[in-house]
Structures are given as C-alpha cells and as structure tokens.
Amino acid sequence: MGSGGGWNVPTKSLSALLKDQAIQQQKENERAINDYLKSLLSELNNRDTEQVQRHLNTLQRAIEKEVDGTVDLLFGGSISKHTYAQGLSDVDMLVRINNSDLANAKPQDVLDYFVNQIKNRLPKTEVKKGDLAVTVKFRSGYEVQLLPSIKTATGYKIAKPSINEWSNVIKPKKFAEKLSKVNQSNGGKVIPMIKLFKSINDQFPKKNRLSGYHIESLAIEAFKNNQTFPKTVKEAIQKFCLHxxxxxxxxxxxxxxxxxxxxxxxGGKDSISRKRISINFRILEKKINNASSINEWKDILGK
Structure with a gap:
C-alpha cells in the first residue's frame, strides 16, 4: 500500500445516512403532492365565463319579460367569494327585484313565477324549485341557482327556510370581505384550501357533507387568528381539519x-349530526396526515 493510500472512512454512520435518505425522499414526496394539488386547483378554477354569462343573460330576459321595474342578477355564493370550484359548485345568483310587480309577493310566489318563466323560454332545460331558490341545469353541465331577493328601504331580503316569509336584511358582502381578509392574511392559502376541501367533501356520504357556506365559515374561524401561517395548501387543509x-x-x-x-x-350544540361529522373529520385528519403519496391523495380527493 502506497503512502498516499488509505481508507475513506465515512463521516456518518449507516443509520444516519439512511435517515438523511428518508428525509430527502419525504421532501420529494411533499413536493410531488403539492404539485399535484396545484394542478388539481387549475382544473377546479376552469370556469367558462362566456358560457356562464350567456346562460345568465337568457335567464334574466326570461324573468324580466312579464314584470314592470327591473331585475338585477348579482353573483353570490362561491363565485362572489372566489371559492367556486368547477364541477362542485353551483353558479349562485342573487336576483334583486327592484320596484317590480313581484316586490309585494310572497317568496314562494316569486319562485313559482321564476319556474314558469324559465320553463316557457327553455322548455327542454331542467328547472327545479327548492325552498329558497330555483335551480336551472343546462345541458352544458352548468347549474345556476337563482335566489330571489326584494329591495327594502334598508337593504335586500331573501326567503326564510321552511317559512313563506322574507328574511331580515342580508349582508353577503360583509361575509365575502371577511373571507377575503382572512385569505390574504394567510398568504392566499385559505381560498384554494376551501376549493380542495369541497372536492373532499363531495366524496362523503350525503349525511356527512357540509354546505359550502358552512365550510367557508369554518375556514374563517380556523385561520382568523392564526399565528403560524400555512406554507402550502396541504398544510392549510391539515390545519382546517384539526380545527x-x-x-x-x-x-x-x-x-x-x-x-x-x-x-x-x-341541529343544536353537540347534536348527533354534529358528533357524526366531528368523527368524520378525525378520520379524515388521520388519513391526510398519513398520506405520503399522490395515489393516497387521489383516494382522499376521489380522483
């Protein structure tokens, strides 16, 4: 053996090297998962605005045809709050009735009027009357929900659930502004998280699904005083489930x-329905925390 020879003694033990390798693999898995979630968000954001506007113009003309005064369509729900997800959210429209023949009518009478006018104009289109709104399902795949509201001296009112009366004055902009503020203060991760969670929520049995408005309200509560801001949408989902x-x-x-x-x-506090959904959140949280591959995330998201 020459004077320049010798053994290269590793500076780390085998267990330390294996640990470093595992950490590196975990980082690569995290990057792959986050890239996958970003690509999925692009799909959920893919809304054909021109097609939607054509549908809305048709509906507005149908509703206005037989009334005096004006009828305005205002984006509401998930679109106004930027939480719309293609294939998961309806296009919610607040139909503002201003000084028309409908202004003194009962909510159910207004809904009946909407149904008749839309069916007359679009006889081959599916139109369903609900407790609060009329849902129109177009062959393009878009569903538009029309929620009637009447103008009063202090603002607009909508129908009360299960009662044929108008509600108190509503303030949908107040909620949208609150959600936007929380999203901005958390690096823009909250609204993308809501969109992805809607995809997860859609996989649950119907009895375990939350309304879109409820999901958004929980998100505000989860992140409004958040001291540790999520670095990724995945971290935001984990935080949301924990809360x-x-x-x-x-x-x-x-x-x-x-x-x-x-x-x-x-129902009320600690109801059976609430406890069932709480258990569902615990199971989901565990699945998300243990998901270390794209395939596991596809299973969670139903892809």
Whole structure:
C-alpha cells in the first residue's frame, strides 16, 4: 500500500445516512403532492365565463319579460367569494327585484313565477324549485341557482327556510370581505384550501357533507387568528381539519343575516349530526396526515 493510500472512512454512520435518505425522499414526496394539488386547483378554477354569462343573460330576459321595474342578477355564493370550484359548485345568483310587480309577493310566489318563466323560454332545460331558490341545469353541465331577493328601504331580503316569509336584511358582502381578509392574511392559502376541501367533501356520504357556506365559515374561524401561517395548501387543509373536528360541534353565528346560524341544518350544540361529522373529520385528519403519496391523495380527493 502506497503512502498516499488509505481508507475513506465515512463521516456518518449507516443509520444516519439512511435517515438523511428518508428525509430527502419525504421532501420529494411533499413536493410531488403539492404539485399535484396545484394542478388539481387549475382544473377546479376552469370556469367558462362566456358560457356562464350567456346562460345568465337568457335567464334574466326570461324573468324580466312579464314584470314592470327591473331585475338585477348579482353573483353570490362561491363565485362572489372566489371559492367556486368547477364541477362542485353551483353558479349562485342573487336576483334583486327592484320596484317590480313581484316586490309585494310572497317568496314562494316569486319562485313559482321564476319556474314558469324559465320553463316557457327553455322548455327542454331542467328547472327545479327548492325552498329558497330555483335551480336551472343546462345541458352544458352548468347549474345556476337563482335566489330571489326584494329591495327594502334598508337593504335586500331573501326567503326564510321552511317559512313563506322574507328574511331580515342580508349582508353577503360583509361575509365575502371577511373571507377575503382572512385569505390574504394567510398568504392566499385559505381560498384554494376551501376549493380542495369541497372536492373532499363531495366524496362523503350525503349525511356527512357540509354546505359550502358552512365550510367557508369554518375556514374563517380556523385561520382568523392564526399565528403560524400555512406554507402550502396541504398544510392549510391539515390545519382546517384539526380545527373543524371540534368547531363543528357548536353552531356558528351567521354574519350575513340570512339565518341565526350558518349550520342550522345540523341541529343544536353537540347534536348527533354534529358528533357524526366531528368523527368524520378525525378520520379524515388521520388519513391526510398519513398520506405520503399522490395515489393516497387521489383516494382522499376521489380522483
């Protein structure tokens, strides 16, 4: 053996090298998962605005045809809050009735009028009357929900659930502004998280699904005083599930004025429905925390 020879003694033990390799693999998996979630968000954001506008113009002309005064269509729901997800969200429209023949009518009479006018104009299109709104399902795949509202001296009112009366004055902009503020203060990760969670929520059995408004309200509560901001949308989903598993047990006050609580459909505090959904959140949280591959995330998202 020459004087220049010798053995290269590793500076790290085998266990340390294996640990470094595992950490590196975990980082690569995280990058792959986050890239996949970003690509999925692009699909959920793919809304054909021109097609939607054509549908809305048709509906507005149908509704206005037999009334005096004006009828305005205002984007509401997920679009106004930027949480719309293609294939998961309806196009929600607030139909503002201003000084027309409908202004003194009962909510159910207004809904009946909407149904008749739309069916007359679009006889081959599916039109369904609900408790609060009329849903129109176009052959293009888009569903438009028309929620009637009447103008009063202090603002607009919508129908009350299960009662043929108008609500208190609603303030949908107040909620949208609150959600936007929370999203901005968390690096823009909250609204993308809501869109992805809607995809997850859509995989649950119907009895375990949350309304879009409830999901958005839980997100505000989860992130409004957040001290550790999520670096990725994946981290935001994990934070949301951790918060919601306990938060869902109690009603959330409705800041828009539409009802007393945003989640009245689940009953009172610690109801059986709330406990069932809380358990569902715990199971989901565990699945998300253990998901280390794209295939596992596809399973969670139903892809």
């Amino acid at each position: 919601s598993r306990s938060a869902v047990l109690s009603p959330i006050k409705d800041s828009t004025g539409q009802s007393l609580h945003v989640d009245d459909y689940l």
